[in-house]
Amino acid sequence: MILKNIGMLLANNVRSTAYLQALIKNNLFPSIIIFLSNEEKASIRDTLPEFIKTKKIISKYFDPIQNITDLADSYNIRYKILKIDDINSVELVSELEKLNEKYFIYSGPGGQILKRNILSIGKEFLHVHPGKLPGYRGSTTIYYSIIDKDMCYASSFFLRENIDTGPLIKEKEFPKPENGEIIDFIYDPFIRSSLLIDVINEYIENDYKFPMKQQPIDDEGNYYIIHPVLKHIAILACD
Amino acid sequence: MYTNYVGLEFINDYINDRYNNLLRIITKSSHNQHFQDYIKLLNGDNNKLDNVTKDKIKDEVIESLKRRKYFPQYEQSTSGLLSYIENNSKVNAKQLFDNIAYLILLKKKEEIRPLCYILDVFTKKFEVFKRIYEEYSGSLKKIGENYQKLDHYIIMSFTMIYFYNIGKNLKYLNVSLKLNDLICSSKQTIGSKDDLIILYYSIILELESINNLIMVKKIK
Numbered sequence: 472m473i474l475k476n477i478g479m480l481l482a483n484n485v486r487s488t489a490y491l492q493a494l495i496k497n498n499l500f501p502s503i504i505i506f507l508s509n510e511e512k513a514s515i516r517d518t519l520p521e522f523i524k525t526k527k528i529i530s531k532y533f534d535p536i537q538n539i540t541d542l543a544d545s546y547n548i549r550y551k552i553l554k555i556d557d558i559n560s561v562e563l564v565s566e567l568e569k570l571n572e573k574y575f576i577y578s579g580p581g582g583q584i585l586k587r588n589i590l591s592i593g594k595e596f597l598h599v600h601p602g603k604l605p606g607y608r609g610s611t612t613i614y615y616s617i618i619d620k621d622m623c624y625a626s627s628f629f630l631r632e633n634i635d636t637g638p639l640i641k642e643k644e645f646p647k648p649e650n651g652e653i654i655d656f657i658y659d660p661f662i663r664s665s666l667l668i669d670v671i672n673e674y675i676e677n678d679y680k681f682p683m684k685q686q687p688i689d690d691e692g693n694y695y696i697i698h699p700v701l702k703h704i705a706i707l708a709c710d
Numbered sequence: 711m712y713t714n715y716v717g718l719e720f721i722n723d724y725i726n727d728r729y730n731n732l733l734r735i736i737t738k739s740s741h742n743q744h745f746q747d748y749i750k751l752l753n754g755d756n757n758k759l760d761n762v763t764k765d766k767i768k769d770e771v772i773e774s775l776k777r778r779k780y781f782p783q784y785e786q787s788t789s790g791l792l793s794y795i796e797n798n799s800k801v802n803a804k805q806l807f808d809n810i811a812y813l814i815l816l817k818k819k820e821e822i823r824p825l826c827y828i829l830d831v832f833t834k835k836f837e838v839f840k841r842i843y844e845e846y847s848g849s850l851k852k853i854g855e856n857y858q859k860l861d862h863y864i865i866m867s868f869t870m871i872y873f874y875n876i877g878k879n880l881k882y883l884n885v886s887l888k889l890n891d892l893i894c895s896s897k898q899t900i901g902s903k904d905d906l907i908i909l910y911y912s913i914i915l916e917l918e919s920i921n922n923l924i925m926v927k928k929i930k
Contacts (some may be wrong), residue, residue, distance in 0.1 A: 615880050618923065652715050693830070694880075695837035698887040699713045700920060701880065703720050708927040 478503040478572040482580040489660035492533045504550035532661040558583040596630040599663040605686045608635035609694040614705040625666040638683035651706030731894035741903040774904035775812045807865040868912040
Protein backbone atom coordinates (compact mmCIF):
# COMPACT_ATOMS: atom_id res chain seq x y z
CA MET A 472 0.00 0.00 0.00
CA ILE A 473 1.06 3.57 -0.61
CA LEU A 474 1.59 5.55 2.58
CA LYS A 475 -0.15 8.73 1.50
CA ASN A 476 1.03 10.97 4.29
CA ILE A 477 4.52 9.51 4.65
CA GLY A 478 7.61 10.37 2.61
CA MET A 479 11.27 9.51 3.15
CA LEU A 480 14.22 11.85 3.55
CA LEU A 481 17.24 9.73 2.71
CA ALA A 482 20.97 10.23 2.41
CA ASN A 483 23.08 7.81 0.40
CA ASN A 484 23.91 5.32 3.15
CA VAL A 485 23.23 1.69 4.12
CA ARG A 486 20.56 2.66 6.61
CA SER A 487 18.52 4.28 3.85
CA THR A 488 18.92 1.11 1.78
CA ALA A 489 17.82 -1.05 4.72
CA TYR A 490 14.76 1.13 5.37
CA LEU A 491 13.57 1.17 1.79
CA GLN A 492 14.12 -2.55 1.28
CA ALA A 493 12.27 -3.37 4.51
CA LEU A 494 9.30 -1.18 3.55
CA ILE A 495 9.06 -2.70 0.08
CA LYS A 496 9.40 -6.22 1.47
CA ASN A 497 6.39 -5.46 3.68
CA ASN A 498 4.40 -3.98 0.83
CA LEU A 499 4.63 -0.46 2.28
CA PHE A 500 5.50 2.27 -0.18
CA PRO A 501 6.40 5.86 0.73
CA SER A 502 4.56 8.44 -1.33
CA ILE A 503 7.85 10.19 -2.17
CA ILE A 504 11.57 9.92 -1.48
CA ILE A 505 13.73 13.00 -1.16
CA PHE A 506 17.14 11.55 -1.90
CA LEU A 507 20.21 13.54 -0.92
CA SER A 508 23.02 12.44 -3.13
CA ASN A 509 26.15 14.12 -4.34
CA GLU A 510 27.52 12.34 -7.41
CA GLU A 511 30.99 13.65 -6.76
CA LYS A 512 31.20 11.44 -3.70
CA ALA A 513 32.16 7.77 -3.84
CA SER A 514 29.42 5.27 -4.52
CA ILE A 515 27.99 3.50 -1.50
CA ARG A 516 29.27 0.21 -2.94
CA ASP A 517 32.86 1.43 -2.81
CA THR A 518 32.74 2.26 0.89
CA LEU A 519 31.57 -1.14 2.12
CA PRO A 520 33.93 -3.89 3.28
CA GLU A 521 33.87 -7.05 1.15
CA PHE A 522 32.88 -9.43 3.95
CA ILE A 523 29.40 -7.96 4.28
CA LYS A 524 28.53 -8.46 0.63
CA THR A 525 27.97 -12.22 1.00
CA LYS A 526 24.78 -14.09 0.11
CA LYS A 527 24.40 -15.26 3.70
CA ILE A 528 24.34 -11.69 5.02
CA ILE A 529 22.05 -10.45 2.25
CA SER A 530 19.51 -13.23 2.71
CA LYS A 531 19.44 -12.88 6.50
CA TYR A 532 19.38 -9.10 6.73
CA PHE A 533 19.28 -6.94 3.57
CA ASP A 534 21.31 -6.18 0.48
CA PRO A 535 23.63 -3.30 1.43
CA ILE A 536 24.81 -2.57 -2.10
CA GLN A 537 21.41 -2.07 -3.70
CA ASN A 538 21.01 1.41 -5.13
CA ILE A 539 18.18 3.56 -3.71
CA THR A 540 17.11 4.98 -7.05
CA ASP A 541 17.23 1.57 -8.79
CA LEU A 542 14.98 0.23 -6.05
CA ALA A 543 12.58 3.16 -6.33
CA ASP A 544 12.46 2.78 -10.12
CA SER A 545 11.68 -0.92 -9.82
CA TYR A 546 8.63 -0.24 -7.66
CA ASN A 547 7.52 3.01 -9.28
CA ILE A 548 8.18 5.02 -6.14
CA ARG A 549 8.30 8.74 -6.84
CA TYR A 550 11.62 10.34 -5.89
CA LYS A 551 13.55 13.56 -6.23
CA ILE A 552 17.33 13.79 -6.09
CA LEU A 553 18.84 16.82 -4.40
CA LYS A 554 22.56 17.30 -4.88
CA ILE A 555 23.21 18.87 -1.51
CA ASP A 556 25.48 18.06 1.41
CA ASP A 557 23.88 20.18 4.11
CA ILE A 558 20.77 18.67 5.66
CA ASN A 559 19.67 22.13 6.81
CA SER A 560 20.02 23.81 3.41
CA VAL A 561 17.46 26.35 2.25
CA GLU A 562 16.97 24.27 -0.90
CA LEU A 563 15.84 21.23 1.08
CA VAL A 564 13.55 23.29 3.31
CA SER A 565 11.97 24.79 0.21
CA GLU A 566 11.44 21.34 -1.37
CA LEU A 567 9.88 19.91 1.78
CA GLU A 568 7.55 22.89 2.17
CA LYS A 569 6.11 22.21 -1.27
CA LEU A 570 5.10 18.66 -0.33
CA ASN A 571 1.81 17.61 1.25
CA GLU A 572 3.23 14.75 3.32
CA LYS A 573 3.18 15.44 7.05
CA TYR A 574 5.66 12.70 8.06
CA PHE A 575 9.13 11.89 6.73
CA ILE A 576 11.07 8.76 7.62
CA TYR A 577 14.51 10.17 8.31
CA SER A 578 17.88 8.67 7.42
CA GLY A 579 20.17 11.65 7.02
CA PRO A 580 23.89 12.04 6.48
CA GLY A 581 26.07 10.91 9.38
CA GLY A 582 27.23 13.61 11.78
CA GLN A 583 24.54 16.14 10.81
CA ILE A 584 21.50 17.07 12.86
CA LEU A 585 18.33 18.85 11.82
CA LYS A 586 18.16 22.42 13.04
CA ARG A 587 15.29 24.72 13.91
CA ASN A 588 14.87 26.06 10.36
CA ILE A 589 13.83 22.61 9.12
CA LEU A 590 12.20 21.32 12.31
CA SER A 591 9.81 24.27 12.36
CA ILE A 592 8.19 23.85 8.93
CA GLY A 593 5.30 21.78 10.23
CA LYS A 594 6.61 18.35 9.21
CA GLU A 595 7.51 15.51 11.57
CA PHE A 596 10.74 13.58 11.00
CA LEU A 597 10.58 9.97 12.15
CA HIS A 598 13.96 8.75 13.36
CA VAL A 599 15.01 5.33 14.65
CA HIS A 600 17.87 5.40 17.13
CA PRO A 601 19.97 2.28 17.88
CA GLY A 602 19.59 2.49 21.65
CA LYS A 603 17.05 2.39 24.44
CA LEU A 604 15.76 5.85 25.36
CA PRO A 605 16.16 7.86 27.49
CA GLY A 606 18.99 5.76 28.99
CA TYR A 607 21.12 5.44 25.87
CA ARG A 608 21.15 8.72 24.00
CA GLY A 609 23.90 9.91 21.67
CA SER A 610 26.47 8.12 19.59
CA THR A 611 27.40 4.43 19.10
CA THR A 612 24.94 3.36 21.79
CA ILE A 613 24.50 -0.07 20.21
CA TYR A 614 28.03 -0.94 21.37
CA TYR A 615 27.45 0.39 24.88
CA SER A 616 24.30 -1.70 25.30
CA ILE A 617 26.07 -4.85 24.09
CA ILE A 618 28.69 -4.39 26.84
CA ASP A 619 26.17 -3.32 29.48
CA LYS A 620 23.21 -5.60 28.77
CA ASP A 621 24.28 -8.16 26.14
CA MET A 622 21.39 -6.79 24.09
CA CYS A 623 20.68 -4.27 21.36
CA TYR A 624 17.79 -1.81 21.30
CA ALA A 625 16.07 0.49 18.84
CA SER A 626 13.80 3.42 19.70
CA SER A 627 11.67 5.44 17.32
CA PHE A 628 10.74 9.06 17.92
CA PHE A 629 10.14 12.36 16.19
CA LEU A 630 13.21 14.58 15.92
CA ARG A 631 13.51 17.67 18.09
CA GLU A 632 16.30 20.23 18.52
CA ASN A 633 17.89 18.46 21.50
CA ILE A 634 19.50 15.19 20.40
CA ASP A 635 17.42 12.04 20.98
CA THR A 636 14.86 13.79 23.16
CA GLY A 637 11.77 13.86 20.89
CA PRO A 638 8.46 12.15 21.75
CA LEU A 639 8.88 8.37 21.80
CA ILE A 640 6.77 6.21 19.53
CA LYS A 641 7.98 2.67 20.07
CA GLU A 642 10.97 0.69 21.35
CA LYS A 643 12.15 -2.83 20.63
CA GLU A 644 14.92 -5.07 21.91
CA PHE A 645 17.07 -7.39 19.83
CA PRO A 646 19.65 -10.05 20.63
CA LYS A 647 23.25 -9.06 19.98
CA PRO A 648 24.44 -10.25 16.56
CA GLU A 649 26.34 -13.52 16.22
CA ASN A 650 29.10 -11.70 14.37
CA GLY A 651 30.05 -8.34 15.90
CA GLU A 652 31.89 -7.24 12.80
CA ILE A 653 28.63 -6.62 10.93
CA ILE A 654 27.26 -4.12 13.45
CA ASP A 655 28.13 -0.84 11.71
CA PHE A 656 27.06 -1.69 8.17
CA ILE A 657 24.44 -4.39 8.61
CA TYR A 658 23.06 -5.07 12.09
CA ASP A 659 22.56 -1.47 13.21
CA PRO A 660 20.57 -0.51 10.06
CA PHE A 661 18.78 -3.86 10.15
CA ILE A 662 17.39 -3.49 13.68
CA ARG A 663 16.36 0.08 12.95
CA SER A 664 14.50 -1.03 9.81
CA SER A 665 12.83 -3.83 11.78
CA LEU A 666 11.42 -1.37 14.30
CA LEU A 667 10.46 1.03 11.52
CA ILE A 668 8.20 -1.62 9.98
CA ASP A 669 6.51 -2.23 13.35
CA VAL A 670 5.98 1.51 13.79
CA ILE A 671 4.43 1.95 10.35
CA ASN A 672 2.19 -1.08 10.77
CA GLU A 673 0.96 0.23 14.12
CA TYR A 674 0.39 3.64 12.56
CA ILE A 675 -1.89 2.02 9.99
CA GLU A 676 -3.68 -0.11 12.63
CA ASN A 677 -4.04 2.96 14.86
CA ASP A 678 -6.12 4.84 12.29
CA TYR A 679 -3.08 6.61 10.81
CA LYS A 680 -1.91 8.06 14.09
CA PHE A 681 1.43 7.64 15.88
CA PRO A 682 1.20 6.90 19.62
CA MET A 683 3.61 9.24 21.41
CA LYS A 684 4.93 9.70 24.90
CA GLN A 685 7.26 12.43 26.13
CA GLN A 686 10.69 11.60 27.51
CA PRO A 687 12.75 13.56 30.07
CA ILE A 688 15.24 16.10 28.70
CA ASP A 689 18.60 15.95 30.48
CA ASP A 690 22.22 15.04 29.73
CA GLU A 691 22.31 12.01 32.00
CA GLY A 692 21.95 9.34 29.34
CA ASN A 693 24.22 10.97 26.76
CA TYR A 694 26.91 8.76 25.29
CA TYR A 695 29.70 9.84 22.97
CA ILE A 696 31.64 8.01 20.25
CA ILE A 697 32.88 4.80 21.78
CA HIS A 698 36.62 4.39 22.33
CA PRO A 699 38.18 1.81 19.99
CA VAL A 700 39.10 -0.45 22.94
CA LEU A 701 35.50 -0.58 24.16
CA LYS A 702 34.26 -1.05 20.60
CA HIS A 703 36.55 -4.06 20.22
CA ILE A 704 35.29 -5.49 23.50
CA ALA A 705 31.69 -5.13 22.30
CA ILE A 706 32.47 -6.79 18.96
CA LEU A 707 34.42 -9.62 20.60
CA ALA A 708 31.57 -10.10 23.11
CA CYS A 709 29.31 -11.08 20.21
CA ASP A 710 31.44 -14.02 19.08
CA MET B 711 32.74 6.20 14.11
CA TYR B 712 33.76 3.28 11.92
CA THR B 713 36.94 2.21 13.72
CA ASN B 714 38.53 -0.70 11.86
CA TYR B 715 38.16 -3.96 13.70
CA VAL B 716 41.42 -5.85 14.10
CA GLY B 717 40.52 -8.43 16.74
CA LEU B 718 41.82 -9.28 20.20
CA GLU B 719 45.31 -8.26 19.14
CA PHE B 720 44.16 -4.63 19.28
CA ILE B 721 43.27 -4.91 22.96
CA ASN B 722 46.52 -6.71 23.79
CA ASP B 723 48.48 -3.97 21.99
CA TYR B 724 46.55 -1.28 23.86
CA ILE B 725 47.33 -2.90 27.25
CA ASN B 726 51.04 -3.17 26.40
CA ASP B 727 51.16 0.40 25.08
CA ARG B 728 49.50 1.79 28.19
CA TYR B 729 51.88 -0.08 30.46
CA ASN B 730 54.92 1.04 28.44
CA ASN B 731 53.72 4.64 28.41
CA LEU B 732 53.25 4.60 32.18
CA LEU B 733 56.78 3.27 32.64
CA ARG B 734 58.17 5.86 30.21
CA ILE B 735 56.40 8.75 31.96
CA ILE B 736 57.57 7.65 35.41
CA THR B 737 61.13 6.90 34.28
CA LYS B 738 61.40 10.30 32.61
CA SER B 739 60.38 12.14 35.79
CA SER B 740 62.73 13.20 38.56
CA HIS B 741 60.71 11.10 41.02
CA ASN B 742 61.42 7.75 39.44
CA GLN B 743 63.13 6.43 42.60
CA HIS B 744 59.88 6.87 44.54
CA PHE B 745 58.08 4.68 42.02
CA GLN B 746 60.60 1.83 41.83
CA ASP B 747 58.48 -0.47 44.02
CA TYR B 748 55.35 0.28 42.04
CA ILE B 749 57.15 -0.42 38.79
CA LYS B 750 58.34 -3.76 40.17
CA LEU B 751 54.77 -4.54 41.19
CA LEU B 752 53.59 -3.97 37.66
CA ASN B 753 56.06 -6.53 36.40
CA GLY B 754 54.19 -9.16 38.38
CA ASP B 755 50.90 -10.91 37.77
CA ASN B 756 49.48 -9.58 34.51
CA ASN B 757 49.61 -5.97 35.71
CA LYS B 758 47.17 -6.71 38.55
CA LEU B 759 47.88 -5.40 42.02
CA ASP B 760 46.66 -6.97 45.24
CA ASN B 761 44.16 -5.10 47.40
CA VAL B 762 46.70 -4.17 50.08
CA THR B 763 48.92 -2.50 47.49
CA LYS B 764 45.95 -0.78 45.89
CA ASP B 765 44.87 0.57 49.27
CA LYS B 766 48.39 1.85 49.81
CA ILE B 767 48.32 3.66 46.46
CA LYS B 768 44.85 5.02 47.20
CA ASP B 769 46.09 6.39 50.54
CA GLU B 770 48.98 8.03 48.76
CA VAL B 771 46.56 9.63 46.26
CA ILE B 772 44.45 10.97 49.13
CA GLU B 773 47.56 12.40 50.80
CA SER B 774 48.56 13.99 47.48
CA LEU B 775 45.15 15.62 47.16
CA LYS B 776 45.38 16.90 50.75
CA ARG B 777 48.72 18.55 50.00
CA ARG B 778 47.34 20.59 47.15
CA LYS B 779 45.97 24.12 47.45
CA TYR B 780 42.25 23.78 47.62
CA PHE B 781 39.45 26.28 47.33
CA PRO B 782 39.68 29.10 49.89
CA GLN B 783 37.39 27.01 52.03
CA TYR B 784 37.88 23.39 51.10
CA GLU B 785 34.52 21.69 50.74
CA GLN B 786 34.06 18.53 52.76
CA SER B 787 30.62 17.71 51.41
CA THR B 788 29.00 17.29 48.00
CA SER B 789 26.32 19.88 48.69
CA GLY B 790 28.95 22.31 49.98
CA LEU B 791 30.98 21.89 46.80
CA LEU B 792 27.96 22.33 44.53
CA SER B 793 26.81 25.52 46.28
CA TYR B 794 30.39 26.84 46.29
CA ILE B 795 30.54 26.46 42.50
CA GLU B 796 27.13 28.09 42.02
CA ASN B 797 28.02 31.06 44.18
CA ASN B 798 31.39 31.85 42.62
CA SER B 799 32.18 33.69 39.43
CA LYS B 800 35.35 31.73 38.76
CA VAL B 801 36.32 28.10 39.42
CA ASN B 802 39.72 26.57 38.76
CA ALA B 803 39.21 23.24 36.96
CA LYS B 804 42.08 21.48 38.71
CA GLN B 805 40.91 22.55 42.14
CA LEU B 806 37.38 21.54 41.24
CA PHE B 807 38.45 18.06 40.18
CA ASP B 808 40.81 17.75 43.16
CA ASN B 809 37.83 18.41 45.39
CA ILE B 810 35.56 16.02 43.48
CA ALA B 811 38.26 13.33 43.54
CA TYR B 812 38.70 13.77 47.27
CA LEU B 813 34.95 13.45 47.86
CA ILE B 814 34.51 10.35 45.70
CA LEU B 815 37.46 8.67 47.40
CA LEU B 816 36.08 9.26 50.87
CA LYS B 817 32.30 9.56 50.70
CA LYS B 818 29.57 6.97 50.26
CA LYS B 819 28.05 6.28 46.85
CA GLU B 820 24.72 7.95 47.74
CA GLU B 821 26.47 11.11 48.89
CA ILE B 822 28.44 11.62 45.70
CA ARG B 823 25.60 10.93 43.25
CA PRO B 824 24.78 14.68 42.84
CA LEU B 825 28.30 15.12 41.42
CA CYS B 826 27.16 13.28 38.27
CA TYR B 827 25.89 16.60 36.99
CA ILE B 828 29.38 18.16 37.02
CA LEU B 829 31.02 15.03 35.61
CA ASP B 830 28.47 14.92 32.80
CA VAL B 831 29.09 18.58 31.94
CA PHE B 832 32.85 18.03 31.74
CA THR B 833 32.46 14.71 29.92
CA LYS B 834 30.53 16.57 27.24
CA LYS B 835 33.13 19.36 27.11
CA PHE B 836 35.99 16.93 26.57
CA GLU B 837 34.16 14.53 24.24
CA VAL B 838 33.03 17.37 21.99
CA PHE B 839 35.93 19.84 22.11
CA LYS B 840 38.83 17.67 23.41
CA ARG B 841 39.81 20.48 25.72
CA ILE B 842 39.60 21.25 29.41
CA TYR B 843 40.28 24.88 30.23
CA GLU B 844 42.02 26.20 33.32
CA GLU B 845 39.05 28.18 34.61
CA TYR B 846 35.27 28.10 34.40
CA SER B 847 32.45 30.34 35.57
CA GLY B 848 29.97 29.34 38.27
CA SER B 849 27.69 28.09 35.51
CA LEU B 850 30.65 26.07 34.15
CA LYS B 851 31.27 28.15 31.04
CA LYS B 852 34.93 28.41 30.06
CA ILE B 853 36.93 31.49 31.01
CA GLY B 854 40.13 32.33 29.12
CA GLU B 855 41.91 30.26 26.51
CA ASN B 856 44.38 28.13 28.46
CA TYR B 857 43.68 24.45 27.91
CA GLN B 858 47.21 23.04 27.81
CA LYS B 859 47.80 22.15 31.44
CA LEU B 860 48.28 18.40 31.56
CA ASP B 861 47.59 18.18 35.31
CA HIS B 862 43.95 19.19 34.65
CA TYR B 863 43.52 16.22 32.33
CA ILE B 864 45.24 13.87 34.80
CA ILE B 865 42.95 14.65 37.72
CA MET B 866 39.87 14.68 35.49
CA SER B 867 40.78 11.27 34.08
CA PHE B 868 41.34 9.86 37.56
CA THR B 869 37.97 11.23 38.73
CA MET B 870 36.19 9.68 35.76
CA ILE B 871 37.78 6.25 36.07
CA TYR B 872 37.20 6.15 39.82
CA PHE B 873 33.58 7.16 39.27
CA TYR B 874 33.24 4.40 36.66
CA ASN B 875 34.45 1.90 39.23
CA ILE B 876 31.73 3.00 41.63
CA GLY B 877 28.75 3.08 39.29
CA LYS B 878 29.95 1.10 36.23
CA ASN B 879 28.58 3.70 33.81
CA LEU B 880 30.61 3.15 30.65
CA LYS B 881 30.55 6.78 29.57
CA TYR B 882 32.99 7.60 32.37
CA LEU B 883 35.34 4.75 31.38
CA ASN B 884 35.06 5.94 27.78
CA VAL B 885 36.09 9.51 28.56
CA SER B 886 38.88 8.34 30.87
CA LEU B 887 40.31 6.15 28.09
CA LYS B 888 40.35 9.16 25.78
CA LEU B 889 41.87 11.41 28.43
CA ASN B 890 44.60 8.86 29.14
CA ASP B 891 45.27 8.56 25.38
CA LEU B 892 45.86 12.31 25.34
CA ILE B 893 48.04 12.25 28.49
CA CYS B 894 50.13 9.32 27.26
CA SER B 895 50.74 10.95 23.88
CA SER B 896 51.72 14.31 25.38
CA LYS B 897 55.33 15.43 25.09
CA GLN B 898 55.08 17.38 28.36
CA THR B 899 57.08 16.02 31.28
CA ILE B 900 55.06 15.46 34.44
CA GLY B 901 57.13 17.08 37.16
CA SER B 902 54.83 16.71 40.14
CA LYS B 903 55.05 13.56 42.25
CA ASP B 904 51.39 14.06 43.19
CA ASP B 905 50.34 14.12 39.54
CA LEU B 906 52.43 11.01 38.87
CA ILE B 907 50.83 8.95 41.64
CA ILE B 908 47.37 10.06 40.51
CA LEU B 909 48.17 9.12 36.91
CA TYR B 910 49.66 5.80 38.05
CA TYR B 911 46.50 4.92 40.00
CA SER B 912 44.30 6.13 37.15
CA ILE B 913 46.00 3.90 34.58
CA ILE B 914 46.04 0.92 36.94
CA LEU B 915 42.28 1.33 37.48
CA GLU B 916 41.73 1.76 33.74
CA LEU B 917 43.67 -1.41 32.86
CA GLU B 918 41.89 -3.29 35.63
CA SER B 919 38.50 -2.11 34.32
CA ILE B 920 39.33 -3.29 30.80
CA ASN B 921 40.63 -6.63 32.09
CA ASN B 922 37.42 -7.06 34.13
CA LEU B 923 35.26 -6.40 31.06
CA ILE B 924 37.29 -8.93 29.06
CA MET B 925 36.74 -11.47 31.84
CA VAL B 926 33.02 -10.74 32.31
CA LYS B 927 32.40 -10.86 28.55
CA LYS B 928 34.36 -14.14 28.37
CA ILE B 929 36.58 -12.82 25.61
CA LYS B 930 39.42 -15.16 24.67
